[in-house]
Amino acid sequence: MNYVAIVGTNARKSYNRSLLWFMKKHFNAQANIEIVEIADLPLFSEDAETPVRIAEIARQIAASDGAIISTPEYDHSITAALKSFVEWMSYGDLHPFTNLPVMIVGASLGRQGTNNAQEHLRQIMDAPGIDAFVLPGNQFLVGPAATNIDIKTDDMTDARTISFLETIFQNFMVFAKSLQPMRAMAFDRTSGAAPTVAGKGVVESVKLGYANLEKVMPGSGLDVDAVPTVIAPDADAPVVEQGDGWWIEKTTLTDDVVASQPVTVGATVDDDEEDATTGASMF
Ligand SMILES: Cc1cc2nc3c(=O)[nH]c(=O)nc-3n(C[C@H](O)[C@H](O)[C@H](O)COP(=O)(O)O)c2cc1C
Incomplete structure (x- = not known):
């Protein structure tokens, strides 16, 4: 399975980035995880032409078997950078999350480990024009991030947290795989288009x-x-x-x-x- 993992921040130093790199290493035998950065993308504007890089990322997401989004928590919500990114992905011809399995994870300094941000992100991913299939339940919250993630080596330090992540990732893979027949036959609600994977087996x-x-x-x-x-x-x-x-x-x-x-x-x-x-x- 090929997954795209989106780092939900424009911060140069980020526990959420480390979390995704850890997942990429740790689950290497089970899945191919490609990390996508949103740090240098322009702020979404309805007036702007779609930047080439945005279109490239949209294509990469649409071609994947699912997306993992690692969200920080800023002021009880997601970062402005991540919101802007999702807006790009739900505008014009770009709707790569439509019918795509999505797993949400997050790390924050607080003990609640991005609970508020994750709830908001779930709501956002349900919006018309996004229409993602977000893995129900299976919340993975890392907090306090500083004692669970080694930002220098992209490692997680607590065995129980790692074991929990393994369970959730396993559930996500089962979820993504079992949705494949449905995705193959589901219509794109945003564009009304018929299934695009016709003819693929x-x-x-x-x-x-x-x-x-x-x-x-x-x-x-x-x-x-x-x-x-x-x-x-x-x-x-x-x-x-x-x-x-x-x-x-x-x-x-x-x-x-x-x-x-x-x-x-x-x-x-x-x-x-x-x-x-x-x-x-x-x-
Ligand atoms: C503007 C701002 C708002 C924040 N608000 C929260 C918050 O509401 N809850 C929380 O747990 N941490 C909050 N934090 C702390 C973040 O958890 C911390 O900066 C964390 O490292 C961000 O994730 P990152 O390391 O992946 O960038 C906030 C940080 C900033 C800069």
């Missing part, structure tokens, strides 16, 4: 089937005709795993497939035409 999507209405909702008294009734996969469906009421199908992504198979949730099958549809797709 295969995704697995979960299908749900309600073969026996009484079994799923016993005694519900529901009007059978009003409830989606989906039975089983097509005989030639590429099923990779199957359970009671669900199955996973492999779908080869091509432009045609994406265009001709719009996402349907709870598709209704007429009892007389059961063989026409195989399932209600979750993705």
Whole structure:
């Protein structure tokens, strides 16, 4: 997996930068982490042309499997430099965070270790034009930074904190990986664009089937005709795993497939035409 790690400050000396370099070293065997600096970027302005460097970073983020943002805490929020950077990334044609898995970490001198800043950043990453998939929960707060991070060697000094970071990073990798099928089929809400990864191989999507209405909702008294009734996969469906009421199908992504198979949730099958549809797709 290739991740982009954004240093959320323009300070030359930064615990948050050291934290990311530590992660890059420490998780080297599991992931490739590229550190991105925002220190020399211009302040966002609606009046300015998009600087080349900004466009380059946006491309790098969009091409990655996920982003890690390390945020300091300034006055109970994120730094102006990081906010400006995110504004660049949510303006004009640049929306590299759309549907991208994001992990937030942070180090501060205070004991609360960027709790306020991280909460603000989560809110910001939810904004229209950003639309990131931020890893829920799994907060990683380092405070006080001075006793946990050796800024000269980019090392973390507390074994328990390192172990906690390992758990959270593991969770992020699982999160990012499990979102891949969804990202492959999700539309870009900002631009309304269809999935851009069409034609790039295969995704697995979960299908749900309600073969026996009484079994799923016993005694519900529901009007059978009003409830989606989906039975089983097509005989030639590429099923990779199957359970009671669900199955996973492999779908080869091509432009045609994406265009001709719009996402349907709870598709209704007429009892007389059961063989026409195989399932209600979750993705
Ligand atoms: C303007 C300013 C405001 C700050 N506000 C907070 C704060 O609200 N909470 C906190 O824990 N630390 C605060 N700090 C201290 C930072 O945690 C400290 O400067 C830290 O080293 C910043 O992260 P960095 O080392 O990655 O640059 C503030 C620092 C500055 C310069």
